[in-house]
Amino acid sequence: MTNSSFETLDLNLLKVFVVLAQELNTRRTAERMNVSQPAISRSLQKLREHFADELFVRAQHGLIATPKAEQLSLSLPSILAELANVVDHHNDFDPAKLEGVLKVAMHPMLLASVAKRLFVALQQHAPDLRLQVATWGADTCELIQRGQIDFGLCLLPVEGSKELVQRRLWRQPIYVYARDAHPIGDDIVTPQDFESYATALIHVPGWSAARTEAEKFLAAHGVEVTIGFRSELPGSIMDVLRVSDLVYPSVTYYPPEDIPGIRQLQLSEEFKGLALKYDTGYVFHYRNRQNPLYLWLQEILVEKCRDEIFSIN
Incomplete structure (x- = not known):
């Protein structure tokens, strides 16, 4: 792009270009930028005229970037981000x-x-x-x-x-939770306890499709758990713990005042061979x-x- 070409370019059009390159869809671009879809179409037309290229062509499920648009997409996002940072740093953040x-x-x-x-x-x-x-x-x-x-x-x-x-940000260990009246008499949980009592586990779509961190940790210590309940909602797990003998290994720390009827168990010495920390x-x-x-x-x-x-x- 020549200097004269740059001088005639509205920088707001480059913002539209970057979002279009990410979305490849004028409707989603309009939603992200909080403007109307016709406004995005008009901006795209101006970009096409400025760069003398179609930039984005229609396809069955949205838009396809041209080679010129793909080339611009490699550098424009970082350039605009750096420009925004330069401008922002001139203002006192409050x-x-x-x-x-x-x-x-x-x-x-x-x-x-x-x-x-x-x-x-x-x-x-x-x-x-x-x-x-x-x-x-x-x-x-x-x-x-x-x-x-x-x-x-x-x-x-x-x-x-x-x-x-x-x-x-920080590292945190594995915790284990069970109801106050759980048959595990003291506050120490052993590998044998995990084999004797089924576990409750959290399920995060797209994250724990195979095994949770707690499952992997226990497996590393030779413990294969029996899953008695799995949920995406931590609150439902606590509800089930209160009415069952399930145990819940987790990387979550629950303040005692937030989980009435539930107590935290400590892992026994058999688990100390491996680090209990997760990032x-x-x-x-x-x-x-x-x-x-x-x-x-x-x-x-x-x-x-x-x-x-x-x-x-």
């Missing part, structure tokens, strides 16, 4: 001025210990910012790339696009890696949402 909705996807095992604390922290530091939490699912990585989810909290590593940044991660799109908001959110997550029993090492 969480108290934040508005709108912060959309977060969380692994179900983190909901109980993190969601409430994040809400309280945001109410304190960014009272006009609303929190919307979704369960981490099979399409979460794609939604983060599209900008429909701001960031995710899950167990690392995440298999997804190289466009996603994965930062470790909790902060996942977001690389375009936000220098964004002051995302850097601040990382600090909030570590300082306000990490239990004192978790390790940052």
Whole structure:
């Protein structure tokens, strides 16, 4: 592109181009950018005229990028992200001025210990910012790339696009839960106990299709569990524990006051041979890696949402 060509280009059109390249659909692009579909079509026509190329051609299920559009897609997103960071850094970041909705996807095992604390922290530091939490699912990585989810909290590593940044926040161990009157007399659970009593396990679509972290941990110690109940909802697991002799191994820490009728069991010495730590991660799109908001959110997550029993090492 020549200098004169650049000088006549509306930079807002490049924003439209980037989203179109991600969505390959004018309707979804319009929804993401909060404009009408005809407005996106008009912007696309201007882009075609400017670059003297069709850029995106219609196909049966949306649009297909031309070679020219694919070439532009390799560099434009990072260039625009850096430009946004340069502009943002000229402004003093003030969480108290934040508005709108912060959309977060969380692994179900983190909901109980993190969601409430994040809400309280945001109410304190960014009272006009609303929190919307979704369960981490099979399409979460794609939604983060599209900008429909701001960031995710899950167990690392995440298999997804190289466009996603994965930062470790803290490490946490395996916990075991059972009802107060469970036949396991003391608060120590052994490999034999897991063989004697069926387990309840969390199921995360797109995440634990094969085995949960707890299952893999127990298998590493030679324990093959019998699954008595599996659910996507941690609350339903607690309800089942209260009326059964199931045990629930999990990487979730539930504060005792939040789970009446349930007690936490300690793993016996037989389990100490392997590390009991799992990484909790902060996942977001690389375009936000220098964004002051995302850097601040990382600090909030570590300082306000990490239990004192978790390790940052």
